[in-house]
Amino acid sequence: MTFLEPSNAKIAVVGLGYVGLPLALAMARHFPILGYDSDDRRISELRENKDRTGEIPSAVLRSSDLNVTVDSGDMSDCNLFIITVPTPIDASNRPDLSALRAASQEVGKVMRSGTVVVFESTVYPGVTEDVCGVELERASGLKCGTDFFLGYSPERINPGDQTHTVEKIIKVVAGQNPEVAQLLAEIYGDVVDAGVHVAPNIRAAEAAKVIENAQRDINIAFINEVTMIFQRMGIDTQDVLAAARTKWNFLDFRPGLVGGHCIGVDPYYLAHAASAVGHEPEVVLAGRRINDGMARFVADQVGRRLKPRSRILVLGLTFKENVPDLRNSKVVEMVRALRDQGHAVDVHDPIADRTEAQALYGFELMADPHAGGKYDAVIGAVAHDTFQSWSIEQVGALLEKDGLLADLKGIWRENQVDTDVQYWRL
Numbered sequence: 437m438t439f440l441e442p443s444n445a446k447i448a449v450v451g452l453g454y455v456g457l458p459l460a461l462a463m464a465r466h467f468p469i470l471g472y473d474s475d476d477r478r479i480s481e482l483r484e485n486k487d488r489t490g491e492i493p494s495a496v497l498r499s500s501d502l503n504v505t506v507d508s509g510d511m512s513d514c515n516l517f518i519i520t521v522p523t524p525i526d527a528s529n530r531p532d533l534s535a536l537r538a539a540s541q542e543v544g545k546v547m548r549s550g551t552v553v554v555f556e557s558t559v560y561p562g563v564t565e566d567v568c569g570v571e572l573e574r575a576s577g578l579k580c581g582t583d584f585f586l587g588y589s590p591e592r593i594n595p596g597d598q599t600h601t602v603e604k605i606i607k608v609v610a611g612q613n614p615e616v617a618q619l620l621a622e623i624y625g626d627v628v629d630a631g632v633h634v635a636p637n638i639r640a641a642e643a644a645k646v647i648e649n650a651q652r653d654i655n656i657a658f659i660n661e662v663t664m665i666f667q668r669m670g671i672d673t674q675d676v677l678a679a680a681r682t683k684w685n686f687l688d689f690r691p692g693l694v695g696g697h698c699i700g701v702d703p704y705y706l707a708h709a710a711s712a713v714g715h716e717p718e719v720v721l722a723g724r725r726i727n728d729g730m731a732r733f734v735a736d737q738v739g740r741r742l743k744p745r746s747r748i749l750v751l752g753l754t755f756k757e758n759v760p761d762l763r764n765s766k767v768v769e770m771v772r773a774l775r776d777q778g779h780a781v782d783v784h785d786p787i788a789d790r791t792e793a794q795a796l797y798g799f800e801l802m803a804d805p806h807a808g809g810k811y812d813a814v815i816g817a818v819a820h821d822t823f824q825s826w827s828i829e830q831v832g833a834l835l836e837k838d839g840l841l842a843d844l845k846g847i848w849r850e851n852q853v854d855t856d857v858q859y860w861r862l
């Protein structure tokens with residue numbers, strides 16, 4: 437069998453979300469690409485040049501050659517599949533591979549002999565070959581490594597980050613054999629200006645991605661833990677960090693809520709894989725425990741500064757600044773903890789989808805932050821650009837006299853705050 441060449445690759449990107457859509461658009465500048473997503477609402481919106489993740493402007497979608505479909509049968513003449521579907525955790529923090537299995541089955545049903553299937557979803561080492569390869573064999577009736585071949589290329593984009601885009605981040609690629617690795621190095625090399633790093637095997641590439649995010653989680657957890665210590669000591673963590681980061685090798689992490697579906701999720705993938713080989717991870721899970729406890733810590737710190745049944749306005753609900761993604765937002769836990777303390781909490785987020793906030797969490801988002809009058813506390817929870825553009829007078833106008841401004845992201849400065857406002861930050 438002649439091995440696939442970049443010049444005759446017909447590529448399908450499976451799953452057009454935060455990762456798949458920018459990748460498909462970048463690839464469409466070099467290769468014929470079909471984008472497939474099983475969500476018909478997503479496909480209808482993309483056909484109307486609307487990206488609800490806010491990552492891609494309409495003009496870019498309008499001028500792209502990318503074709504999209506909700507019908508997996510349309511991929512039957514493709515010979516290179518790139519799978520970018522979600523890899524979340526379940527309620528017990530265990531890897532949920534159901535979307536990966538489903539996507540593998542859909543691809544398996546349409547693929548022919550000679551196909552290469554590349555996974556970009558974040559997984560623990562072994563998933564591509566031992567889980568996805570098996571699903572593909574079962575659905576296709578073909579033999580992995582003989583009739584079709586596997587590759588892995590972890591995605592490193594960062595939602596809301598317009599600087600580190602697909603083309604500008606070094607792409608790690610790995611193949612089941614040297615021919616696949618070479619093919620992927622050439623294809624991704626055409627698309628990614630920053631270049632490619634060829635890992636020696638798929639497991640190493642899978643492991644690299646999962647430790648990149650676990651390392652971030654642990655570093656943030658350390659800063660969150662010292663923040664908890666310094667709060668008890670009456671020392672301002674930001675003052676400590678400003679001093680410490682003057683040392684050349686101090687790692688510049690900030691305290692905060694760790695939400696979303698990467699940093700707070702991927703360490704559990706690593707932990708699962710570790711347990712499976714008989715190692716109970718300590719540092720990895722300790723980091724998770726600290727970071728998962730941060731929403732409650734913040735709620736306790738705010739609550740102890742307020743009188744019973746206070747009125748609180750929370751600014752920002754999404755899991756990070758300038759993205760509309762509400763999944764796994766830790767602000768939600770903080771709001772619930774404050775409500776459990778008996779406070780009345782309103783939430784305003786100019787970027788979040790109000791219907792989604794209602795559907796996911798039962799939260800009624802306020803369209804106008806001024807509609808509720810003055811509050812006993814305002815919590816700056818997410819540093820959206822809109823909030824960063826607010827002057828201290830604008831945020832102060834939302835507070836009762838002697839009210840509390842809890843500035844989780846350091847948007848405002850204590851020395852700017854009026855003397856009749858209490859200021860607290862992480």
Ligand SMILES: NC(=O)c1ccc[n+]([C@@H]2O[C@H](COP(=O)([O-])OP(=O)(O)OC[C@H]3O[C@@H](n4cnc5c(N)ncnc54)[C@H](O)[C@@H]3O)[C@@H](O)[C@H]2O)c1
Pocket residue numbers: 450451452453454455456472473474475478520521522523535538539542556557558559591592593594595697698
């Ligand atoms: N979001 C990020 O910034 C980011 C960064 C690096 C890596 N990752 C990883 O990339 C993967 C994808 O994440 P995402 O944020 O793009 O997810 P997402 O939820 O934004 O998008 C996934 C898309 O896949 C579609 N989908 C789900 N099951 C499908 C199936 N069986 N067939 C076809 N389409 C299907 C969904 O409808 C959705 O549009 C995950 O493993 C994630 O951990 C994400």
